[in-house]
Amino acid sequence: MTTSAKAILIDGKVISAELRARVGVEVARLKAEHGLTPGLAVILVGNDPASEVYVRNKGIATREAGMNSYEYKLPAETSEADLLAKVRELNADPAVHGFLVQFPVPDHISQQAVIDMIDPAKDADGLHPLNAGRLASGLPAMVPATPEGCLIMAKKAAGDLSGRHAVVIGRSNLVGKPVAQLLLRENCTVTIAHSRSRDLPAIAREADILVAAVGRPNMVKRDWVKPGAVVIDVGINRVPAPEKGEGKTRLVGDVDFADVSEVAGAITPVPGGVGLMTVACLLRNTVIAACRSKGIDLPADF
Ligand code: NDP
Numbered sequence: 001m002t003t004s005a006k007a008i009l010i011d012g013k014v015i016s017a018e019l020r021a022r023v024g025v026e027v028a029r030l031k032a033e034h035g036l037t038p039g040l041a042v043i044l045v046g047n048d049p050a051s052e053v054y055v056r057n058k059g060i061a062t063r064e065a066g067m068n069s070y071e072y073k074l075p076a077e078t079s080e081a082d083l084l085a086k087v088r089e090l091n092a093d094p095a096v097h098g099f100l101v102q103f104p105v106p107d108h109i110s111q112q113a114v115i116d117m118i119d120p121a122k123d124a125d126g127l128h129p130l131n132a133g134r135l136a137s138g139l140p141a142m143v144p145a146t147p148e149g150c151l152i153m154a155k156k157a158a159g160d161l162s163g164r165h166a167v168v169i170g171r172s173n174l175v176g177k178p179v180a181q182l183l184l185r186e187n188c189t190v191t192i193a194h195s196r197s198r199d200l201p202a203i204a205r206e207a208d209i210l211v212a213a214v215g216r217p218n219m220v221k222r223d224w225v226k227p228g229a230v231v232i233d234v235g236i237n238r239v240p241a242p243e244k245g246e247g248k249t250r251l252v253g254d255v256d257f258a259d260v261s262e263v264a265g266a267i268t269p270v271p272g273g274v275g276l277m278t279v280a281c282l283l284r285n286t287v288i289a290a291c292r293s294k295g296i297d298l299p300a301d302f
Contacts, residue, residue: 007231007264010153012276019152019280020065026287026302027066038290039068040124040283041090041099045083045109046076051102061279067286070096080109084117091119097293098124098142098286103174121293124285132173135181142285147178149277150232151186154209157230157266162187167204169193169220169254170213175234179211200224212254220255228265231255234274 030036040062044055055071062069072086083105090099099122101114120130126144134141155161166188170176180192193203204210204224212220213234225231235254244250253270261267268274284302291298 007261008157008266010157010230010232010266010268010273012149012153012268012273015153015156016149016276016280019277020061020283022302023280023283023287024065026298030287030290030296031066034294034296036290036294036296037066037068038097038286039070039095040286041070041072041093041096043072043074043083043086043090043099043101045074045078045101045105047073048104051104055102058279058282061283062286065283067283068095070099076106078106078109080113083109083114087114087117091117091122096122097290098122098282100125100282122289124282124289126178126285127173132178135178138185142289143182143281144174144178145281145285146175146234146274146278147182148281148284149274150175150179150211150234151182152277152281153268153274154183154211154230154232155186158209161209163189164208165189165191165206166209166211167191167193167207168211168213169197169200169204170211170215170234172213175213176211179213179234183209183211214254216254217252218254218256220260222256222259222263225260225263227263229263231260231264231267232274233257233268233270236270236275 027038042055042058044051059069059071090096103111105111115127118128120128123131123142126142131141135143166183168176168180171192171194180190184190193200197203201224205226207229209230211232215235217237217239233253233255237252238249239252241248241250251271
């Protein structure tokens with residue numbers, strides 16, 4: 001971690017590289033001792049440019065970790081029935097230990113129907129209701145990758161989270177709710193805020209750990225943040241950047257980074273923050289799934 005204006009920068013590049021290296025070591029051990037190569041598959045429907053970039057990056061990271069990567073690109077007009085058939089095929093494929101369908105899928109396909117069809121044991125994104133329920137019940141589960149990444153970063157910055165007040169802004173099944181469950185598991189006192197919450201700045205100011213998962217560029221300002229708080233910015237928002245030239249854009253988070261850096265104790269940047277952790281945690285999930293499928297124990301600190 002390096003220092004920014006005042007806050008410590010929680011550097012996703014460094015922390016995700018550590019985790020990916022750790023995954024690589026474990027993959028090498030599984031190959032050598034068990035003849036097992038974990039495999040991660042991704043299904044992409046259509047040709048959304050941002051999704052294509054995510055899928056490509058996941059493939060590169062998977063191979064770099066020594067794992068098998070499988071990519072299935074289906075045309076935008078693929079029917080829901082055909083996509084569900086592909087999901088069933090991967091459920092049955094012994095070389096695939098974890099997989100995900102890149103969301104969003106085209107409007108004619110039900111996202112929930114796809115999630116419900118994924119074998120919970122291979123649910124690399126941890127979105128199946130069984131995994132969400134197991135996480136909420138404090139049972140071993142496939143944990144969604146982005147929330148897990150948030151937790152790792154919060155612990156890096158704050159150490160033991162027990163007794164801290166965590167405020168999560170956002171309550172999606174993908175990010176907000178699982179982040180809140182993970183923080184609760186760490187014995188935080190957790191508040192979940194959302195679009196109907198009253199006086200959001202006052203709620204946010206209570207936080208020792210503030211997680212913003214909203215999708216509103218630069219929403220969180222310095223007067224929302226308790227001095228010294230750890231701020232985890234999940235948001236990825238593309239905004240116009242006329243300073244880079246006509247029609248250019250750049251990525252910003254849900255937190256006004258420059259402003260909040262003046263008061264926070266530690267903060268994640270966008271880009272270079274949580275987004276990098278998502279891929280690393282996905283790889284880790286796949287290794288966990290591969291080991292569970294074969295009854296292989298992982299080191300306790302994995
Ligand atoms: P959703 O749109 O599913 O959820 C957004 C949440 O924010 C909702 O719970 C919504 O409340 C709440 N919200 C919206 N507007 C406000 C507001 N003005 N005040 C308070 N709460 C508000 O988004 P996701 O959870 O999927 O994603 C959130 C952000 O994280 C996005 O920018 C997304 O791009 C990014 N993201 C980043 C990832 C990464 O790898 N770093 C991975 C996944 C997402 P309500 O429920 O009341 O509508």
